[in-house]
Amino acid sequence: MTTPDFDEIIDRRGTHSAKWDGMEAYYGVSPDDGLPMWVADMDFRPPACVTRALQDYIDHGVFGYFGDDAAYRASIGWWMQERHGWQIDTGAVFSTHGLVNGTGLCLQAFTEPGDGVVLFTPVYHAFARVIRAAGRKVVECPLALTEGRYEMDFAAYDAQMTGNEKLLILCSPHNPGGRVWSAEELRALADFAIRHDLVVVSDEIHSDLILPGARHVPMAVACPDISDRLVMMTATTKTFNLAGAHVGNVIIHDPDLRRRFETVMTANGISPNSFALHAATAAYSPEGAAWVEALCNYLDGNRKLFDEGINAIPGVTSMKLEGTYLAWVDFSGTGMEATEVQRRIEKDARIAVNYGESFGLGGETYQRFNLATPRARVAEAVERMQKAFADLQ
Numbered sequence: 001m002t003t004p005d006f007d008e009i010i011d012r013r014g015t016h017s018a019k020w021d022g023m024e025a026y027y028g029v030s031p032d033d034g035l036p037m038w039v040a041d042m043d044f045r046p047p048a049c050v051t052r053a054l055q056d057y058i059d060h061g062v063f064g065y066f067g068d069d070a071a072y073r074a075s076i077g078w079w080m081q082e083r084h085g086w087q088i089d090t091g092a093v094f095s096t097h098g099l100v101n102g103t104g105l106c107l108q109a110f111t112e113p114g115d116g117v118v119l120f121t122p123v124y125h126a127f128a129r130v131i132r133a134a135g136r137k138v139v140e141c142p143l144a145l146t147e148g149r150y151e152m153d154f155a156a157y158d159a160q161m162t163g164n165e166k167l168l169i170l171c172s173p174h175n176p177g178g179r180v181w182s183a184e185e186l187r188a189l190a191d192f193a194i195r196h197d198l199v200v201v202s203d204e205i206h207s208d209l210i211l212p213g214a215r216h217v218p219m220a221v222a223c224p225d226i227s228d229r230l231v232m233m234t235a236t237t238k239t240f241n242l243a244g245a246h247v248g249n250v251i252i253h254d255p256d257l258r259r260r261f262e263t264v265m266t267a268n269g270i271s272p273n274s275f276a277l278h279a280a281t282a283a284y285s286p287e288g289a290a291w292v293e294a295l296c297n298y299l300d301g302n303r304k305l306f307d308e309g310i311n312a313i314p315g316v317t318s319m320k321l322e323g324t325y326l327a328w329v330d331f332s333g334t335g336m337e338a339t340e341v342q343r344r345i346e347k348d349a350r351i352a353v354n355y356g357e358s359f360g361l362g363g364e365t366y367q368r369f370n371l372a373t374p375r376a377r378v379a380e381a382v383e384r385m386q387k388a389f390a391d392l393q
């Protein structure tokens with residue numbers, strides 16, 4: 001593998017990029033001088049094995065329906081075993097149009113309108129959006145903040161349960177905040193799910209983006225005894241920057257849950273996108289693995305640079321990430337309203353971020369910054385932020 005050059009500045013403007021070309025309409029920040037640090041995709045090309053696979057497909061030039069997915073399934077099996085020590089039944093994988101789609105399908109398959117769905121907040125905003133749009137109830141269980149890191153507080157959550165809750169969505173690793181949950185924490189979560197008879201949907205889309213020092217444990221590995229209530233979700237899209245391909249793996253080992261999910265897949269007419277499956281099959285490979293190693297080291301460098309510069313601003317604290325490339329920055333120490341923080345970020349620093357309040361309870365004083373961009377841009381963002389908050393120095 002040639003060493004990836006994550007420092008290369010690739011102009012994404014005018015490519016229908018949500019992050020770049022959608023920024024001005026959302027934030028009034030022009031892509032000509034602004035820094036898009038919101039939508040969770042990366043400003044890097046995927047590994048060459050992925051581009052080659054897509055190029056071969058395009059060179060062939062016939063784009064009919066995808067069939068014979070044996071190689072695709074085998075690549076998932078190989079990756080999960082090799083990278084995560086998780087042996088899967090490759091026949092238990094459903095290919096959905098991404099994991100937000102997978103979440104929506106799980107709600108249809110395993111809950112009824114009006115049922116409660118447990119989220120540990122602050123958490124990825126699309127979960128609540130999909131739950132509400134499906135006519136289910138969001139049950140927000142706030143994470144506790146202990147010495148600057150998020151923890152789950154099951155005694156408090158036990159007291160919150162009413163019996164109407166049917167499903168919980170775990171984000172592992174956690175977005176935002178970047179917690180990589182330990183096997184002990186996952187065990188406590190499994191016991192909570194058993195106590196309240198909940199189906200567990202474990203969204204592990206960020207599980208390959210683990211920073212040095214942390215180790216991801218798949219829920220299915222930590223707690224094999226809950227396989228009769230467990231739905232695992234993984235994807236190549238965050239890991240390899242293929243988010244536009246909208247493809248995800250929903251892996252269900254329990255035959256009854258699998259049957260219910262399959263019925264909903266059929267009812268919604270979901271079948272695979274051939275471009276996505278060509279890309280995903282190539283990604284889950286030794287070449288893809290070497291690229292991910294290099295990526296995680298690069299992201300760790302970005303994180304260190306960002307944290308050092310941002311934490312030097314009085315009253316501003318960036319949470320120490322264990323995984324993901326999504327910095328989670330608390331502005332509560334500035335004493336400013338969120339609207340003033342956002343005004344400074346957009347108007348003065350000309351940066352677009354995700355607003356903390358959109359992640360649910362506990363996110364109100366935070367803003368989320370995407371660090372998956374060439375390091376020079378991270379350095380530029382830090383400099384602009386220090387200027388925008390210079391009066392606090």
Ligand SMILES: Cc1ncc(COP(=O)(O)O)c(C=O)c1O
Nearest residue numbers: 040098099100101124175205248
């Ligand atoms: C936890 C989590 N799940 C799902 C997604 C998006 O998944 P998809 O693009 O496959 O729908 C994201 C994107 O940031 C995410 O953070």
